Amino acid sequence: MNYPATRSEPIVDTLHGVQVADPFRWLEDEKSPEVQAWMKSQDALTRQWLGRVPVREALARRFRELFYVESISAPIRRGTRYFYARTHKDKEKAVIYWREGEKGAEKVLLDPNAWSQDGTVSLGVWNPSWDGRKVVFAQRPNAADEADLHVLDVDSGEWSRVDVIPGAKYASPKWAPDGKSFYYEWLPVDASIPVDQRPGYTELRHHVLGTDPKKDAVVHPRLGDPTTFLFGDLSRDGKYLFAYVIRGWSENDIYWKRVGEKDFRLLVKGEGANYSVQAWKDQFYVLTDEGASRKRVFRVSPSQPERAAWQQLLAEDAVASLESLQIVGGHLALEYLRDAATELRLITLEGRPVRTVALPGLGAASNLVGLEDADEAFFVFSSFTTPKQVYKTSVASGKVELWAKVELPVDTEQYTVQQVFYPSKDGTKVPMFLVHRKDLKRDGERPTLLYGYGGFNQNMQPSFRSSILPWLDAGGVYAVANLRGGGEYGKAWHEAGRLLRKQNVFDDFHAAAEYLAREKYTRPGRLAIHGGSNGGLLVGAAMTQRPELYGAVVCSVPLLDMVRYHQFGSGRTWVPEYGSAETPEQFKVLYAYSPYHALKAGVRYPPLLMMSADHDDRVDPMHARKFVAAVQSLAGQTAPALLRIESNAGHSGADQVAKAIESSADLFAFLFQTFEMTGPAGGATAEAR
Secondary structure (H helix, E strand, O other): OOOOOOOOOOOEEEEOOEEEEOOOHHHHOOOOHHHHHHHHHHHHHHHHHHHOOOOHHHHHHHHHHHHOOOEEOOOEEEOOEEEEEEEOOOOOOOEEEEEEOOOOOOEEEEOHHHOOOOOOEEEEEEEEOOOOOEEEEEEEEOOOOOOEEEEEEOOOOOEOOOOOEOOOOOOOOEEOOOOOEEEEEEOOOOOOOOHHHHHHHOEEEEEEOOOOHHHOEEEEOOOOOOOEEEEEEEOOOOOEEEEEEEEOOOEEEEEEEEEOEOOOEEEEOOOOOOEEEEEEOOEEEEEEOOOOOOOEEEEEEOOEOOHHHOEEEEOOOOOOEEEEEEEEOOEEEEEEEEOOEEEEEEEEOOOOEEEEOOOOOOOEEOOOEEOOOOOEEEEEEEEOOEEEEEEEEEOOOOOEEEEEEOOOOOOHHHEEEEEEEEEOOOOOEEEEEEEEEOOOOOOOOOOEEEEOOOOOOOOOOOOOOHHHHHHHHOOOEEEEEOOEOEOOOOHHHHHOOOHHHOHHHHHHHHHHHHHHHHOOOOOHHHEEEEEEOHHHHHHHHHHHHOHHHOOEEEEEOOOOOOOOHHHOOOHHHHHHHHOOOOOHHHHHHHHHHOHHHHOOOOOOOOOEEEEEEOOOOOOOOHHHHHHHHHHHOOOOOOOOEEEEEEOOOEOOEOOOHHHHHHHHHHHHHHHHHHOOOOOOOOOOOOOOO
């Protein structure tokens, strides 16, 4: 590989008595002309390399068939109106529509396709008022997290010129019942505030329509702590305002007050526990993992909010983890996970069981979407072999009917899904989903793509992924491991993979790879791994800890320098999850697994495709740049180390279908080329036959 020239510098920091080399620190400065030129050269080299892969165009053709589809989201009812998102075969972005009544004429509400010629302005959060007359929504330049709030009049389609609010990076607006105001989270847009300190400046504000946003009342001041989040919520009747102080993904406090009162009062102090609250008819319904790893539910009276007066409404389940609670149709709708697959249950407001909602099969479903006092509700279901479907149900009768579904040019009957359990290094049993063609030969030679995340209490569920279909058709195996650090088995599962126990996540991943080889699905030279964000850290650690175990690595928008991560992007907010190099004990663990620092000369690392984004304001792209530079600089490293940079894209990538097609085509072209797989994509290969 003829890589662009990359200089290194003899920078060494001494941290807690340890010398830490950082030869590519100059690549942290994205605004530097030298760094910009380096990025341009690296991206050009990568695209040239990928463009020469013979099967790439066939892959892109197949992805165009799979990605340009007609689909519809579960509708949101507000007043007599229904709001939903729809994708089209001939549009790059989803369009938001509304109807007067469920069967009314469809009308365009928001069409992000028309917002910019190059498609770089995206739609973020959107929320209709309770009467369905107004919508507050966020516009995001370059699909980044930074956003501005706008307000739209539904009947006229006109945008307010007054109600424009910058600083909406973390905003999740909540409407007052009369539709004349909303509460939201606000950040100052001030270049003088260091990026890593900015989350601590978040305020909870109240905006009255038609007034100057600069004069919005601050209902909860900034916390001043960049490792915490401040989040607000308002009850449906507008009587109760809540303020969440969130420390990482393991604990939070809740404050509350009656709207009109001056001061918030503490509802609960989260010491090692998470809480969320839903208010309805002067009762608080609290979901928590306090004293219950898989969570339980309490009912709390605002007149007696003391912790000692809380009434347990629902005990912890023995085998399933309670993920979310909604009040729908005068009942509590509960979303559970049992071995990472969804169960939906209904109970009364007094805690009596009513029914388990009938799902089409084993898969992933959203919780019910509906109103507290309306019988109808909707949910979305999919599985590895079932494209997304929207169902309508009656809370009273339990009737479930298909409301909308995605039609795809694929015969999913040719695929099979199984869930296996394998032992990790310390004996912990870890689940993993395997998807492949029914006629797969288990001869130890199947190209296999292993995906994982393992962090932040996030769950990897068996949902539909159209991007893997060409891989399956070419005889490949797709595997998803439910690693510790996620929330598939509740709080204890998450705690076992965070802070000083983070190595458990990597050990779980290595054990998944060993299982796939032991059971004759594949072998190390035919095993690829993929992860993004925290999953990018995962595959970076896997690559540097056990390079002999993997045949290819796709690393997307990752964290890789774990010594300095907290100084960039939203890094300070992740200190409760990872720890900080500023603390000696945590530094020791972080430095031990930090992929950027773990690279060693003379070790043969597998081929690497690094997928970054130029406007990622969540995980700074400096991680991707420094790691690729370090790999390329290693003497004797002959496998390619490629850096692909998505332009005008944020942490979640660009939201244009065409860019998603190009990104997926490049990802799988890299794997097909690395494993010398033949096409045509979209049909069985000679190898699979």
